[in-house]
Amino acid sequence: MRTLLHMLRKEFLQLRRDPRIVQLILIGPIAQLLLFGYAINMDVNTVPVVVCDMDHSIESHDLIARFSNSGYFPIVGYVDKLSDVDPYIDRSKASLALIIPENFGRDIKRNASVPLPVIVDGSESNSASVGLNYAGAIIAGYSQNILVQNFSRRGFGGLHPIQVIPEVRVWYNPELKSRNFLVPGILGTLLLQATVLLTALAIVKEKESGTMEQLIVTPIKPYQIIIGKLAPFFIIGAIDIVLAIAGTTIVLGIPVRGSIWLLGGLSLLFIMTTLGLGLFVSTVSQTQQQAMMTTIFFLIMPMNFLSGFIFPIENMPKIIQYVTYLLPLRYFFEIIRDVFLRGVGFDVLWPQALALFIFGVCILTLASLRFRKKLA
Amino acid sequence: MPDVAIEAKELTKRFGDFIAVDHISFSVNGGEIFGFLGANGSGKSTTIRMLCGLLQSSGGSATVAGFDINSQADSVKENIGYMSQKFSLYDDLTVTENIRFWGGIYGLSDEMIAKRQAWAIGIAGLEGREKSLPRELPGGFKQRLALACAMLHSPKVVFLDEPTGGVDPIMRRRFWDLIRQLAEEGTTVFVTTHYLDEAEYCNRIMLIHAGRMIAVGTPEQLKKEYIRTPVLEVETERIIEAMALLDEDDRVEETSVFGTFLHVSIAERYNAEKVIREVLGAHNISPSRIEPIVPSLEDVFIHLIDRQEAEQKR
Numbered sequence: 001m002r003t004l005l006h007m008l009r010k011e012f013l014q015l016r017r018d019p020r021i022v023q024l025i026l027i028g029p030i031a032q033l034l035l036f037g038y039a040i041n042m043d044v045n046t047v048p049v050v051v052c053d054m055d056h057s058i059e060s061h062d063l064i065a066r067f068s069n070s071g072y073f074p075i076v077g078y079v080d081k082l083s084d085v086d087p088y089i090d091r092s093k094a095s096l097a098l099i100i101p102e103n104f105g106r107d108i109k110r111n112a113s114v115p116l117p118v119i120v121d122g123s124e125s126n127s128a129s130v131g132l133n134y135a136g137a138i139i140a141g142y143s144q145n146i147l148v149q150n151f152s153r154r155g156f157g158g159l160h161p162i163q164v165i166p167e168v169r170v171w172y173n174p175e176l177k178s179r180n181f182l183v184p185g186i187l188g189t190l191l192l193q194a195t196v197l198l199t200a201l202a203i204v205k206e207k208e209s210g211t212m213e214q215l216i217v218t219p220i221k222p223y224q225i226i227i228g229k230l231a232p233f234f235i236i237g238a239i240d241i242v243l244a245i246a247g248t249t250i251v252l253g254i255p256v257r258g259s260i261w262l263l264g265g266l267s268l269l270f271i272m273t274t275l276g277l278g279l280f281v282s283t284v285s286q287t288q289q290q291a292m293m294t295t296i297f298f299l300i301m302p303m304n305f306l307s308g309f310i311f312p313i314e315n316m317p318k319i320i321q322y323v324t325y326l327l328p329l330r331y332f333f334e335i336i337r338d339v340f341l342r343g344v345g346f347d348v349l350w351p352q353a354l355a356l357f358i359f360g361v362c363i364l365t366l367a368s369l370r371f372r373k374k375l376a
Numbered sequence: 377m378p379d380v381a382i383e384a385k386e387l388t389k390r391f392g393d394f395i396a397v398d399h400i401s402f403s404v405n406g407g408e409i410f411g412f413l414g415a416n417g418s419g420k421s422t423t424i425r426m427l428c429g430l431l432q433s434s435g436g437s438a439t440v441a442g443f444d445i446n447s448q449a450d451s452v453k454e455n456i457g458y459m460s461q462k463f464s465l466y467d468d469l470t471v472t473e474n475i476r477f478w479g480g481i482y483g484l485s486d487e488m489i490a491k492r493q494a495w496a497i498g499i500a501g502l503e504g505r506e507k508s509l510p511r512e513l514p515g516g517f518k519q520r521l522a523l524a525c526a527m528l529h530s531p532k533v534v535f536l537d538e539p540t541g542g543v544d545p546i547m548r549r550r551f552w553d554l555i556r557q558l559a560e561e562g563t564t565v566f567v568t569t570h571y572l573d574e575a576e577y578c579n580r581i582m583l584i585h586a587g588r589m590i591a592v593g594t595p596e597q598l599k600k601e602y603i604r605t606p607v608l609e610v611e612t613e614r615i616i617e618a619m620a621l622l623d624e625d626d627r628v629e630e631t632s633v634f635g636t637f638l639h640v641s642i643a644e645r646y647n648a649e650k651v652i653r654e655v656l657g658a659h660n661i662s663p664s665r666i667e668p669i670v671p672s673l674e675d676v677f678i679h680l681i682d683r684q685e686a687e688q689k690r
């Protein structure tokens with residue numbers, strides 16, 4: 001026990017003296033979180049639009065007003081000819097061009113199908129697609145409005161679907177939706193990065209510098225080395241959880257619908273798995289460089305791509321979908337999403353918790369055995 | 377303290393097909409300074425690592441401080457100190473933090489740690505530099521601190537793997553004074569080096585070459601036993617040429633470059649100086665100095681290794 005205390009004290013002394021630490025555990029997560037949070041926000045807020053109104057009818061003015069009133073589409077120019085649109089898009093002054101053809105107002109009143117070309121600057125695919133979704137939502141709202149007007153004027157006879165937009169996919173406020181999902185999701189990637197990498201590096205560093213060898217010739221037990229090495233990063237992980245939850249809720253104003261304690265508790269369970277992974281990486285790496293590469297290429301990247309954070313799991317090929325059941329991050333994302341956005345409790349999330357627990361126990365056992373074997 | 381501090385029997389280590397340590401047997405007495413000599417890659421570190429429990433041996437057996445290295449590894453660890461070939465204290469902990477940590481890991485009580493800390497600072501000559509980080513210390517001090525840290529729990533046996541590598545000659549001397557002091561206090565010191573002059577400080581030395589034991593004994597024994605022919609030191613500017621010429625002559629048994637001089641041994645029945653002058657004179661080389669010398673350990677080792685390699689070729 002005393003040996004363990006000495007080991008722990010040394011670890012904390014070293015952590016305190018490591019200039020990377022503050023950066024990695026404090027500034028890194030917060031900066032990432034805020035950047036991510038605001039970047040998503042910004043993308044959507046500023047989709048500059050150029051309007052080419054060739055109709056000049058009440059209806060066209062109404063549609064344009066809806067765009068400019070939405071707050072997301074600052075109108076940077078009005079032109080009358082199609083050819084005048086090009087310079088705006090070419091010079092990136094506008095990301096989106098709204099083109100209202102001649103007789104737009106008349107056609108709408110006649111219930112005809114109305115083509116409404118929207119040109120999008122595809123070079124910024126991210127903001128373009130969000131912008132397109134928005135525009136779609138506005139136009140859909142507009143056509144629905146007309147539908148209602150027609151209906152009130154002519155009864156069911158007026159219920160002809162009016163097509164005004166090539167594609168309308170998102171009805172909800174897409175900004176809020178993606179942001180609310182993405183920002184808490186960062187908690188997962190953040191914990192993964194911080195704990196796996198730091199743990200692996202801290203252990204491999206001792207191998208590299210020869211102090212591990214020096215430790216092994218003392219009567220210290222392998223389990224004491226393991227606990228001594230993992231405990232500080234467990235605490236760092238816990239601090240990161242608190243920071244990330246606080247940042248998300250207080251600074252970015254995204255509320256946690258469910259229990260914060262449940263979220264915290266399950267996050268700790270998740271850290272158990274990442275510490276196990278870190279320990280495992282340390283047993284297969286000889287240098288810090290190797291540990292870094294292994295962590296990034298074999299753990300962080302695949303997990304980020306396959307855990308449903310970036311691509312929805314339902315859209316993946318069946319085989320890959322099965323693979324995702326092996327990734328702790330997958331369960332953790334489900335937990336985050338459900339606690340944050342849906343507010344569900346342990347009664348629903350216990351399978352995910354169990355999966356994390358089993359994974360954690362397995363990887364910690366496996367890694368510890370490997371670690372002890374290397375020492376012997 | 378058992379009389380025999382370390383005893384190895386047919387100790388062997390294979391890495392795949394490669395035999396790094398090849399059936400070596402030796403014993404080290406309690407309180408002795410035992411020097412383990414060999415060129416780079418001859419298997420010194422591998423042997424030490426097996427004795428310390430860092431490497432599993434692939435054959436043979438050994439006891440350290442009376443405990444078997446395979447079956448009683450834990451007891452071995454409590455009784456040994458180890459200083460590895462590369463400096464291995466924590467570079468981001470201060471001198472005292474390092475001492476306290478290692479003391480704690482060896483299970484010393486707080487009072488004991490305080491006592492040993494004072495001792496260690498004294499041994500390492502670091503009074504007033506307790507708060508320095510090891511990387512800020514000159515090489516010699518780092519080495520002595522590492523030794524002190526390996527000795528905090530007063531082990532019976534201490535293994536030092538090239539402790540003086542990269543340290544200047546004056547600090548090397550002082551380091552060896554320290555080793556002697558420890559041995560006088562009863563510690564058994566097992567030390568590897570490839571500085572042959574350092575071997576003279578050892579009570580007994582053992583030479584290994586390519587994993588095999590070549591010779592063991594006190595420095596005097598080795599010199600007497602293995603060098604029977606007189607050795608002469610030859611000083612000349614055309615040293616390589618001179619060596620080639622002498623090697624061709626049947627009367628010359630062995631030549632070796634020794635610093636900027638040539639060491640030559642000639643079969644006993646000839647007048648050595650005359651032979652050398654004759655051979656070199658035929659090619660217009662006139663050595664500025666030819667002098668009989670007391671053979672050093674280096675002469676002994678060169679002789680032994682040459683002999684071993686010749687035997688292997690046969």
Ligand SMILES: Nc1ncnc2c1ncn2[C@@H]1O[C@H](COP(=O)(O)OP(=O)(O)OP(=O)(O)O)[C@@H](O)[C@H]1O
Pocket residue numbers: 391394396414415416417418419420421422423461570
């Ligand atoms: N883990 C290993 N795997 C394979 N070969 C190894 C391993 N460790 C050492 N060797 C080889 O065993 C031989 C002996 O190495 P060892 O480190 O014992 O030599 P040494 O006498 O200590 O040399 P030096 O003076 O360079 O420290 C070397 O040829 C080395 O390459």
Ligand SMILES: [Mg+2]
Pocket residue numbers: 420421422461537538
């Ligand atoms: Mg070595």
